[in-house]
Amino acid sequence: MSIITLTTDFGTDSPYVAAMKGTILSIAPTATIVDITHAIPPQDVREGAVVLENIAHRFPDGTIHVVVVDPGVGTERAIVYAKIGGHHFIAPDNGVLSRVAKRTAPVEVIRLENTEYWLDKVSSTFHGRDIMAPVAAHLSLGIEPSRFGPPHGELGQLEWPNAVRRQDRVEGVVLKVDSFGNLITNITADMLVGQPTDGRACVICSIYETWGIYQTYGDQPRGTLIALIGSDGCIELSIVGESAAERLGIQVGVPVIVAWE
Amino acid sequence: MSIITLTTDFGTDSPYVAAMKGTILSIAPTATIVDITHAIPPQDVREGAVVLENIAHRFPDGTIHVVVVDPGVGTERAIVYAKIGGHHFIAPDNGVLSRVAKRTAPVEVIRLENTEYWLDKVSSTFHGRDIMAPVAAHLSLGIEPSRFGPPHGELGQLEWPNAVRRQDRVEGVVLKVDSFGNLITNITADMLVGQPTDGRACVICSIYETWGIYQTYGDQPRGTLIALIGSDGCIELSIVGESAAERLGIQVGVPVIVAWE
Amino acid sequence: MSIITLTTDFGTDSPYVAAMKGTILSIAPTATIVDITHAIPPQDVREGAVVLENIAHRFPDGTIHVVVVDPGVGTERAIVYAKIGGHHFIAPDNGVLSRVAKRTAPVEVIRLENTEYWLDKVSSTFHGRDIMAPVAAHLSLGIEPSRFGPPHGELGQLEWPNAVRRQDRVEGVVLKVDSFGNLITNITADMLVGQPTDGRACVICSIYETWGIYQTYGDQPRGTLIALIGSDGCIELSIVGESAAERLGIQVGVPVIVAWE
Numbered sequence: 001m002s003i004i005t006l007t008t009d010f011g012t013d014s015p016y017v018a019a020m021k022g023t024i025l026s027i028a029p030t031a032t033i034v035d036i037t038h039a040i041p042p043q044d045v046r047e048g049a050v051v052l053e054n055i056a057h058r059f060p061d062g063t064i065h066v067v068v069v070d071p072g073v074g075t076e077r078a079i080v081y082a083k084i085g086g087h088h089f090i091a092p093d094n095g096v097l098s099r100v101a102k103r104t105a106p107v108e109v110i111r112l113e114n115t116e117y118w119l120d121k122v123s124s125t126f127h128g129r130d131i132m133a134p135v136a137a138h139l140s141l142g143i144e145p146s147r148f149g150p151p152h153g154e155l156g157q158l159e160w161p162n163a164v165r166r167q168d169r170v171e172g173v174v175l176k177v178d179s180f181g182n183l184i185t186n187i188t189a190d191m192l193v194g195q196p197t198d199g200r201a202c203v204i205c206s207i208y209e210t211w212g213i214y215q216t217y218g219d220q221p222r223g224t225l226i227a228l229i230g231s232d233g234c235i236e237l238s239i240v241g242e243s244a245a246e247r248l249g250i251q252v253g254v255p256v257i258v259a260w261e
Numbered sequence: 262m263s264i265i266t267l268t269t270d271f272g273t274d275s276p277y278v279a280a281m282k283g284t285i286l287s288i289a290p291t292a293t294i295v296d297i298t299h300a301i302p303p304q305d306v307r308e309g310a311v312v313l314e315n316i317a318h319r320f321p322d323g324t325i326h327v328v329v330v331d332p333g334v335g336t337e338r339a340i341v342y343a344k345i346g347g348h349h350f351i352a353p354d355n356g357v358l359s360r361v362a363k364r365t366a367p368v369e370v371i372r373l374e375n376t377e378y379w380l381d382k383v384s385s386t387f388h389g390r391d392i393m394a395p396v397a398a399h400l401s402l403g404i405e406p407s408r409f410g411p412p413h414g415e416l417g418q419l420e421w422p423n424a425v426r427r428q429d430r431v432e433g434v435v436l437k438v439d440s441f442g443n444l445i446t447n448i449t450a451d452m453l454v455g456q457p458t459d460g461r462a463c464v465i466c467s468i469y470e471t472w473g474i475y476q477t478y479g480d481q482p483r484g485t486l487i488a489l490i491g492s493d494g495c496i497e498l499s500i501v502g503e504s505a506a507e508r509l510g511i512q513v514g515v516p517v518i519v520a521w522e
Numbered sequence: 523m524s525i526i527t528l529t530t531d532f533g534t535d536s537p538y539v540a541a542m543k544g545t546i547l548s549i550a551p552t553a554t555i556v557d558i559t560h561a562i563p564p565q566d567v568r569e570g571a572v573v574l575e576n577i578a579h580r581f582p583d584g585t586i587h588v589v590v591v592d593p594g595v596g597t598e599r600a601i602v603y604a605k606i607g608g609h610h611f612i613a614p615d616n617g618v619l620s621r622v623a624k625r626t627a628p629v630e631v632i633r634l635e636n637t638e639y640w641l642d643k644v645s646s647t648f649h650g651r652d653i654m655a656p657v658a659a660h661l662s663l664g665i666e667p668s669r670f671g672p673p674h675g676e677l678g679q680l681e682w683p684n685a686v687r688r689q690d691r692v693e694g695v696v697l698k699v700d701s702f703g704n705l706i707t708n709i710t711a712d713m714l715v716g717q718p719t720d721g722r723a724c725v726i727c728s729i730y731e732t733w734g735i736y737q738t739y740g741d742q743p744r745g746t747l748i749a750l751i752g753s754d755g756c757i758e759l760s761i762v763g764e765s766a767a768e769r770l771g772i773q774v775g776v777p778v779i780v781a782w783e
Contacts, residue, residue, distance in 0.1 A: 003286055005279070011701035012273050012534050013561030015573045018527070021556050022580030025525055029582060033556075034282050034294075039274030042702060043763060051276045058283030058390070060290060071763065074738025124738040126753030129580070179272035180303060216335025216385040231387030241304060241332065264547055266540070273534050295543050295555075300535030312537045319544030319651070321551060440533035441564060477596025477646040492648030502565060502593065 002140035003032045003059060007052060008068040008128065009040040016126070020066070020133040023119065027137035036065070043071035045096045046158060047252075050176050053099035054232050056087055066136045067091035068128035079131055080152050081110040081145050088139060090132050095158035106155060113149035161253075163187045169259040172235070174205070174252050181243025185256045187235040195260055203227035204257045205237055208248055213258075217241070227258075263401035264293045264320060268313060269329040269389065270301040277387070281327075281394040284380065288398035297326070304332035306357045307419060308513075311437050314360035315493050317348055327397045328352035329389035340392055341413050342371040342406050349400060351393050356419035367416060374410035422514075424448045430520040433496070435466070435513050442504025446517045448496040456521055464488035465518045466498055469509055474519075478502070488519075524662035525554045525581060529574060530590040530650065531562040538648070542588070542655040545641065549659035558587070565593035567618045568680060569774075572698050575621035576754050578609055588658045589613035590650035601653055602674050603632040603667050610661060612654050617680035628677060635671035683775075685709045691781040694757070696727070696774050703765025707778045709757040717782055725749035726779045727759055730770055735780075739763070749780075 004024060010016045021033050036055050040048045048069035056065050070077075070092045078093040085104035090112070091097050097106075112131060115122070117138045122130040135148055163172030163186045172187035183205065195201065197213040213235070214220065214228040222241035225248075230236035235258060239247050265285060271277045282294050297316050301309045309330035317326050331338075331353045339354040346365035351373070352358050358367075373392060376383075378399045383391040396409055424433030424447045433448035444466065456462065458474040474496070475481065475489045483502035486509075491497035496519060500508050526546060532538045543555050558577050562570045570591035578587050592599075592614045600615040607626035612634070613619050619628075634653060637644075639660045644652040657670055685694030685708045694709035705727065717723065719735040735757070736742065736750040744763035747770075752758035757780060761769050 003290070005283075007276075013559060014701040015529075015559040015577050016701070018556060018558040018577050019580045022527075022577065022582075022585075025554070025556070026580070026582040029525070029554075032286070032290075034279060034286070036279040037274060037276040055276050055279050055283065058280045058287070060283075060287040063283075063286075072740045075740035123751075123753040123755075125750065129753065179275040179277070218333045218336035228386065229384075231384040231390065233384075264551070266544075268537075293547070293551075295540060295547070297540040298535060298537040316537050316540050316544065319541045319548070321544075321548040324544075324547075440536040440538070479594045479597035479599075489647065490645075492645040492651065494645075 002028065003034060003063045004136050004140060005034045005036045005056070005059060005063060005065045006038070006068070007036040007040065007048060007065065008038045009042050009044065009048070010038045010068070012038050014038060016129070019126075019129045020068075023129050023133040024137045027134055028140045031137060031140050040069050043069065045069050045071070045094050047176070048096045049099040049158065052096065053103065056100060057085065059087070061086035062088070064088040064090065064136050064139055066128070066132050067096050068132060069096050070094070070127065073127050074124035078152060079112040079127060080155065081112060081135070081139070081148055082106045082155060083108040083145065090136050090139075093152070093156045095156045097155055098158045099160070101155050102160075108145060109152040109155060110145050111149045111152040114147060117143065117148055161186060163191060165191050169257050172256050174250060174254045174256060175234070177245045177252060181239075181245040182230065183237040183244050183250055183256075184230055184232070185235045185237070187256065187258060189229045189233050189235070192258065200261045202259050202261070203235065203237065204259065206248065206250055206254055210237070263289070264295060264324045265397050265401060266295045266297045266317070266320060266324060266326045267299070267329070268297040268301065268309060268326065269299045270303050270305065270309070271299045271329070273299050275299060277390070280387075280390045281329075284390050284394040285398045288395055289401045292398060292401050301330050304330065306330050306332070306355050308437070309357045310360040310419065313357065314364065317361060318346065320348070322347035323349070325349040325351065325397050325400055327389070327393050328357050329393060330357050331355070331388065334388050335385035339413060340373040340388060341416065342373060342396070342400070342409055343367045343416060344369040344406065351397050351400075354413070354417045356417045358416055359419045360421070362416050363421075369406060370413040370416060371406050372410045372413040375408060378404065378409055422447060424452060426452050430518055433517050435511060435515045435517060436495070438506045438513060442500070442506040443491065444498040444505050444511055445491055445493070446496045446498070448517065448519060450490045450494050450496070453519065461522045463520050463522070464496065464498065465520065467509065467511055467515055471498070524550070525556060525585045526658050526662055527556045527558050527578070527581060527585060527587045528560070528590070529558040529562065529570060529587065530560045531564050531566065531570070532560045532590070534560050536560060538651070541648075541651045545651050545655040546659045549656055550662045553659060553662050562591050565591065567591050567593070567616050569698070570618045571621040571680065574618065575625065578622060579607065581609070583608035584610070586610040586612065586658050586661055588650070588654050589618050590654060591618050592616070592649065595649050596646035600674060601634040601649060602677065603634060603657070603661070603670055604628045604677060605630040605667065612658050612661075615674070615678045617678045619677055620680045621682070623677050624682075630667060631674040631677060632667050633671045633674040636669060639665065639670055683708060685713060687713050691779055694778050696772060696776045696778060697756070699767045699774060703761075703767040704752065705759040705766050705772055706752055706754070707757045707759070709778065709780060711751045711755050711757070714780065722783045724781045724783070725757065725759065726781065728770065728772055728776055732759070
């Protein structure tokens with residue numbers, strides 16, 4: 001009983017996802033396949049990396065995560081298998097694994113080169129279906145990762161903005177906008193330890209500011225801008241009952257500051 | 262082999278759904294998880310209640326339905342387990358279960374308070390993942406509901422408009438717009454018994470009217486406004502091959518009358 | 523262990539899909555249900571036929587494909603079971619199976635008439651749930667197709683434009699726009715055999731033309747219009763990193779020509 005997750009930029013409506021599922025089930029008919037999301041914006045490797053970091057570790061050890069956000073499909077970029085923190089990842093080596101690999105160092109990275117575990121006919125434009133899906137299926141059946149190809153060396157990195165703690169403030173950015181329009185930052189709760197979270201704390205984003213860091217949305221009336229510790233342990237800005245992203249016109253990358261009087 | 266369904270307002274594209282699935286599978290790796298929908302409009306408890314009423318009973322007895330439409334997450338509202346008509350429900354007690362509980366009285370209602378069955382770390386903003394998902398998983402493994410907390414008393418209610426039968430007419434409202442744009446009312450076929458459904462019956466909604474109650478869409482040419490008995494046994498208004506909601510500008514709550522000459 | 527796939531025009535957000543899944547699982551609790559897509563445009567039988575042709579054969583032999591794109595629901599149109607190339611199909615006989623049946627001739631076609639395998643109560647507007655889902659579930663349990671009804675004769679056809687090879691060119695049309703906005707034609711790679719694919723080949727669509735047939739998107743810079751052999755073996759037109767359909771304003775049915783100097 002193996003679990004295989006899929007994360008892609010195909011779009012939730014796309015039948016290409018089912019082409020991958022059919023391929024997996026043709027090799028491993030009892031695999032449990034779970035969608036993480038197919039709504040990564042097209043070719044947005046960074047968003048894929050953030051989603052994986054937030055979600056993958058929620059699955060049981062031994063889960064196989066297949067990630068197809070692959071603007072370089074068919075070019076020289078490698079496709080890799082990586083074992084990271086008890087989980088298996090199969091993805092193009094374009095940085096999409098860089099955030100999970102930053103949390104926990106990979107213990108094994110293999111470059112997928114052994115065509116024996118690929119579909120017989122490999123297209124140039126859909127390696128998710130023709131290479132990654134069949135390799136994931138064979139892995140779920142117990143094939144040793146070393147059979148898939150040679151060791152690969154270091155995984156590709158992307159530049160990620162770090163939140164910085166200064167004397168009287170923490171400086172970060174909006175890292176992600178969730179489906180409710182909440183603005184999720186890269187400032188973790190850990191970075192605020194020892195500082196007040198009551199009305200003496202001010203959270204500033206663009207021309208907006210709000211005082212105090214709350215526990216949950218229901219703590220304030222509908223329409224109020226609040227800061228709170230989100231479900232993944234990071235500071236987020238939210239408008240109760242509405243979309244902060246839409247109302248404030250804020251996007252990924254905008255600076256956020258937590259400051260104290 | 263247990264079936265766990267998920268109904269949320271996270272949005273179909275949201276990876277938060279997968280966070281719940283990963284949590285469930287970490288505890289109950291062989292659970293069968295089925296999405297009912299994740300497209301309940303944000304915080305729309307009423308729409309969640311209508312969808313559950315229409316869909317939940319289609320699943321086999323013993324199914325566990327987890328419902329996360331939870332505008333009060335992290336506040337004092339209770340999260341409950343309820344056994345209703347052979348099915349298990351786990352939801353915030355905010356009225357989202359009020360329509361299924363109106364059909365069949367709950368035989369057991371428990372308030373989820375025993376943290377032993379929750380995730381070790383519970384956020385203030387995502388009880389779907391941290392409380393409801395793990396409790397559902399433990400329930401699917403055979404844990405007795407009474408272990409999850411104390412009896413809860415009455416489930417929260419919402420006001421629902423009743424269709425009313427008068428001497429020469431039945432008065433109701435649009436209860437739901439489906440994905441084809443059909444306007445589904447709260448007038449059941451039972452309320453029309455003994456009355457003609459041919460050209461003597463007139464169905465009125467806003468400034469529109471149509472004569473006769475048909476069996477199916479194909480009975481009239483494309484573009485025709487018709488009334489028919491929908492697949493859940495209620496009168497619906499439909500424009501053949503098009504979206505009645507868009508064409509007529511009608512929304513949930515608009516009055517509908519069936520009258521006879 | 524049976525696999526049942528679902529292809530519908532209900533919309534990805536629709537809970538009607540779950541009504542079918544609940545019905546299937548009530549009869550066959552261990553069935554593996556996989557969504558192909560629920561985003562076929564409403565009543566678009568042709569798009570359903572193209573998607574099925576591209577995806578169904580990726581699943582293992584013995585898979586049961588249920589297709590609910592059914593503008594004639596409740597009218598005289600037949601619902602059929604068809605065995606085609608080792609796969610089982612259950613669909614209205616409105617041409618939605620015409621492309622899979624063109625690839626491989628059906629070996630058995632049955633008209634679903636035996637109400638013993640339907641839900642007890644059959645609506646006039648949702649035969650996907652009330653007839654097709656339960657028949658698929660019973661089929662997955664090993665019921666012989668001949669029990670479902672009498673032989674049906676020929677499957678309904680639709681007119682499909684054929685690509686034509688002439689002396690100095692191949693003439694086809696855009697058959698499908700995928701979720702990335704790529705324009706996928708009905709011109710297969712086989713039709714180009716013996717001709718150059720380098721800069722001497724010209725691909726023309728509406729007022730646009732591009733020279734050379736590439737292997738993959740990454741072969742040219744972002745924003746470039748290119749022609750390539752897509753993942754299903756047909757010529758497609760793509761703008762690297764963008765949506766060709768949006769940028770060029772091209773839709774299904776527009777002529778495409780591959781010509782040589």
